[in-house]
Amino acid sequence: MNGPLTKKLQVGWFTFTCCEDSTIVFTEVLNDYWQEWRKRIDFVHARILQAKNTEGALDVAFVEGAISSEEQKKRLEKIRGQATWLVAVGACAVVGMPSAQRNQFDEKTKQEIGFILERFHHLDHVLSVKEVVKVDAELPGCPMDPKQFVAVVNKALQHFAIAS
Ligand code: SF4
Structure with a gap:
């Protein structure tokens, strides 16, 4: 049994542009x-687990979703600076798609959505993590494969020498 001073793995789960299905898988x-x-x-x-969340040093940051605005870019860079490991979760985070579909729009469609990108300060191009x-x-x-997620968590518990 762990005592109160035993180190626990410090984990963060962060969501950017996506449908949050990997978050659902995480809760499952x-x-x-x-x-x-x-x-x-x-x-x-x-945020899926609690209203009170802490910003600060992390052993592992799980990042779901593609990066579609300057604000998201800055937030991701901050998380990267605070985390020893950063794990991209799900296709949107890993390759940008399907959230990055607008990258492949033709010029006419891009022009049609231009005012939305401007209004919400979106990047011209949606980025993977x-x-x-x-x-x-x-x-x-x-979304992500739950078995692979559990395997990464177990690897982190071992790597960061978290007592069982
Ligand atoms: S990778 Fe698929 S399941 Fe995951 S957030 Fe993107 S669209 Fe949703």
């Missing part, structure tokens, strides 16, 4: 792993 995984993980993991930032920051691991798929 918790149905099976919550009792075990709550003794070993602090989910310091995960690795086009903005260094990524340490990727969980591809749309």
